[in-house]
Amino acid sequence: MTKRMRTMVVKIGSSTVVETGRGANDAFIGSLARQAARLRELGWSLVVVSSGAIACGAPVLGFTSRPKDMPSLQACASVGQCVLSAAYDEAFQGEGLLTSLVLLTRHDTARRTSYLHARDTLTRLVELGVVPVVNENDTVTVDEIRFGDNDTLAALVACLVSADLCVTLSDIDGLYTANPALDPTARFIPRVDHIDAQIIASAGDSSTSVGTGGMITKIRASRILMTAGIPSVICSGEDAGVLARLAAGEEVGTRFEPPRERCEIAPRKLWIALGDAAHGRVTVDDGAARALVERGSSLLPVGVTAVEGSFEAGAVLDVCDASGFVLARGISEAGSDELALAAGRRQDEIAGNHLLAALAxxxxxxxxxxIVFA
Structure with a gap:
């Protein structure tokens, strides 16, 4: 019987794949191609989630710094994606590997059918021995350009291909108790088994001129991966052999390890967690929070203490505890106006209110x- 190839998803930030003001970092991409060839020898397939299109396109178009206006950002993304794809193609071909370009938007993945088509395409590419290079389609996606969250995209791709490991190559070697550039007492954290509010609070903002993400988006993505049962690692991209070391089981960077007792998450729930951005949020009381986390219960209106945002029934919502910590994400049975009116009410009160008849x-x-997060 042929041994199953394991799959590694590697996410590369702009500050790693781009030389500031000069475009694609050919030396790094060449090193990545050599690592991909080595991974293939070790029985691993590779999927690359690459930032950097805007940062690659800006110097080509004559910008000396990241533009501020949206049309210029989108123009840079359009030009830069060609530059970046050519760099990946040339380097990987030199190692006998074929790459492909996959551009996704949240408008695509928010629809369940498109989400499944993306899953089927990526899975087939991996089966055929191709190294997919995935990026957000920044040429047309306004909100992703605004907050640049390819960390969530990497988590999405890892879930789509049922990855065995998701690695973020960054300009920092892992997670610290505080931003080490600002706090000399910050301690390195080699392993995380549970992400709580304290871990989230340790994250800082992006400190580079070419990137727009920060440690907070990496931690949130790792939390979703832990929920999905997929281990993830944040480590430095400067180590030329780091992917092979990780494939061999070596401890590098900060590893986020899923709880062993977690049940397998249904694909539909992973889509709820990753496919679409949250369109609002609800805050729940302590009793409701315990019922969700400990018993896997539905969320009843009586447990809701606050409703934020304007949304219709069927919208994806974040579910937060009293401190604002996101416990879960789910699809609302009611619009924001109905839900705000029903919040804190028992079922008999709802049934007796003709304005809330649909929620009875x-x-x-x-x-x-x-989906309750790990």
Whole structure:
């Protein structure tokens, strides 16, 4: 029987794949291609999630710094994606590997059918021995350009291909208790088994001129991966052999390890967690929070203490505890106006209110449409 190839997703930030003001970092991409060839020898397939299109395109178009206006950003992304793709193609061909370009938007993945098509395409590319290079389609996606969250895209891709490991190559060697550039007492954290509010608070903002993400987006993505049962690592991209070392089981960077007792998450719930951005949020009381986390219950209106945002029934919502910490994400059974009116009310009160008749006997979010994060 042929041994199953394991799959590694590697996410590369702009500050790693781009030389500031000069475009694609050919030396780094060449090193990555050699690592990909070595991984193939070790029985691993590689999927690359690469930032850097805007940063590659800016110097080509004569910009000396990152533009501020949206049309210029999109123009840089359009030109830079060609530059970046050519660099990947040339380097990987030199190692006998074929690459492909996959551009995704949240408008695509927000639709369940498109999400599944993306999964099928990526899975087939991996089966065919291709190294997909995935990026957000910054030429047309306005909100991703605004907050640059390819860390979430990497988590999405890792779930789509059922990855065995997701690696973020960054300009920092892992997670610290505080930003080490600002706090000399910051301590390195080699392993994380549970992401709580304290871990989230340790994250800082992006400190580079070419990137727009920060450690906070990496931690949030790692939390989703832990929920999906996929281990992830944040480490420095400067180590030329780091991917092979990780494939061999060596401890490098900060490893986020999924809980062993977690049940397998249904693909639909992973889509709820990753496919679309949250369109609002609800805050729940302590009793509701315990029921969601400890018993896997549905969220009832009586447990809701606050509703934020304007949304319709069927929208994806973040579910937060009293401190604002996101516990879960789910699909609302009601619009924001109805839910705000029903918040804190028992089922008999809802049933007796003609304005809330549509919610009578319904939860705010059904457990089948709710994913509780690890």
């Amino acid at each position: 006997g319904k939860p705010a979010i059904h457990r089948d449409n709710l």
